[in-house]
Amino acid sequence: MTGQELRRLVIEISLMAKVGHISSALCICDILSVLYGKVLRNPGTPDRDRFILSKGHAALALYVALHKKGLLDRKELETFCADGSRLGVHPEFGAPGVEVSTGSLGMGLSVGAGLALSAKLRKSPWRVYVLMSDAECDEGSVWEAAMFASHHRLQNLTVIIDDNGFQAFGRTEKILNLQPLEERWRSFGWEASTVDGHDEAALAKALADPSGKPRVLIAKTISGKGVSFMENKLEWHYYPVNEEQARQALRELGGAS
Secondary structure, three states, X not given: OOHHHHHHHHHHHHHHHOOOOHHHHHOOHHHHHHHHHHHOOOOOOOOXXXXXXXXXXXXXXXXXXXXXXXXXXXXXXXXXXOOOOOOOOOOOEOEOOOOOOOOOOOOHHHHHHHHHHHHHHHOOOOOEEEEEEHHHHHOXXXXXXXXXXXXXXXXXEEEEEEEOOEEOOEEHXXXXXXXXXXXXXXXXXXXXXXXXXXXXXXXXXXXXXXXOOOEEXXXXXXXXOOOOOOOOOHHHHOOOOOHHHHHHHHHHOOOOO
8 A cells, every 4th residue: 555545545535424634634644554554563463563543533544544454345434424334533442443542632642651561561562553643742641641651661662743733723833832842752761753754665664663762753744745735724624525626636646537
């Protein structure tokens, strides 16, 4: 799978569902492509690596990645946000491939740290990966979990921050400026580095590098990546697409028009 393939599916399914949160999904497609294509081990088994999408409003990107991985069939994918579907606008436990329910921002790392500690105490081989938004770092619970993970030396825990510079009400730096993120995370005892969140080769290399500490990868991304009229436009945090917009988006993403 590639990030571009996932983006095309995001547009197709969002049009069917008439649901927004599209720009938030498009910007993490390359990250999910690398995680599900190259990083996460033993899917569907007890020794699987655990993945938590803490920025739960981007659930559609997760669902299309699970579909491309073969863990979610097309028929169910097309029930996204329909009455009675297991695939809500935020991930819910019980849906295929969803480890925990998320959507209350700032909580995913706490759950991930608990899972990582459980694996460490059991001497289990699986690792935990948590994908957060940059704006989630506004939450105090994130830094409590960061201190907990450092104290317990959870080197089996990796956080990826989708650093797209936007949150619900505007530019993240205007709401609460957290830069430089690398320096802040290092001060909490984490190994921190920055990567182009749309460079799949760079992402794969960064995620493969060993670490003796809990690790955070700050992925620089573009909100609405790949669709010209969505990129870095706050309104596409909310808007659904109509048919004409979807056709244009698919043309730009190299798909059918």
